[in-house]
Amino acid sequence: DIQMTQSPSSLSASVGDRVTITCRASQDISNYLAWFQQKPGKAPKSLIYAASSLQSGVPSKFSGSGSGTDFTLTINSLQPEDFATYYCQQYKSYPLTFGGGTKVEIK
Amino acid sequence: EVQLVESGGGLVQPGGSLRLSCAASGFTFSDHYMDWVRQAPGKGLEWVGHTRDKAHSYTTEYAASVKGRFTISRDDSKKSLYLQMNSLKTEDTAVYYCTRALFSGGHYSFDSWGQGTLVTVSS
Numbered sequence: 001d002i003q004m005t006q007s008p009s010s011l012s013a014s015v016g017d018r019v020t021i022t023c024r025a026s027q028d029i030s031n032y033l034a035w036f037q038q039k040p041g042k043a044p045k046s047l048i049y050a051a052s053s054l055q056s057g058v059p060s061k062f063s064g065s066g067s068g069t070d071f072t073l074t075i076n077s078l079q080p081e082d083f084a085t086y087y088c089q090q091y092k093s094y095p096l097t098f099g100g101g102t103k104v105e106i107k
Numbered sequence: 108e109v110q111l112v113e114s115g116g117g118l119v120q121p122g123g124s125l126r127l128s129c130a131a132s133g134f135t136f137s138d139h140y141m142d143w144v145r146q147a148p149g150k151g152l153e154w155v156g157h158t159r160d161k162a163h164s165y166t167t168e169y170a171a172s173v174k175g176r177f178t179i180s181r182d183d184s185k186k187s188l189y190l191q192m193n194s195l196k197t198e199d200t201a202v203y204y205c206t207r208a209l210f211s212g213g214h215y216s217f218d219s220w221g222q223g224t225l226v227t228v229s230s
Binding site: 001032034043044045049050055089094096097100 | 222
């Protein structure tokens, strides 16, 4: 199975900050990577697929990059509604696997 | 508007069975792969499995942790997805989400999610 490792597991940031979350795959997954946002008590929301393609309706403040084994999710100008947990997920091979999550908290 | 509504969760004893349903609306259900993803209390997301569409013979894939115990099926005429869970274990306790899979340029994404249904396995 492909292991997905996210770092950091949590971070504190202020409104207006730029935040970067890293996701590393245990083997080459090309760009078969997605990112999700989850708020407490809610279902996850798809942000990005194909490592860098924004899902329809997702604001351009979110961006993704990377290929192979190393990926990043960047959130520009952090707003109160962006405080949540973010997950990466690979879909290069079965079983589909998620990273452990990164919780973005208010400083 | 795409809507996915799960139902069927509840409390079940270890070794028991439960069937979850997901009612879909707002899109052509038969055209999509459909997945189940679960989340244990306070934990991260875990893919459970999926069913492909009719064009791919409704074949299924499963996570190793549920293979042989869980069965995913669908009824396109009812726009419904199902998860039959047998031989349940305490570690199956989780919120179960139904998701729609979207293919775009060879890429696969869970673009819509239901609200989830809680399954608690406990004696």
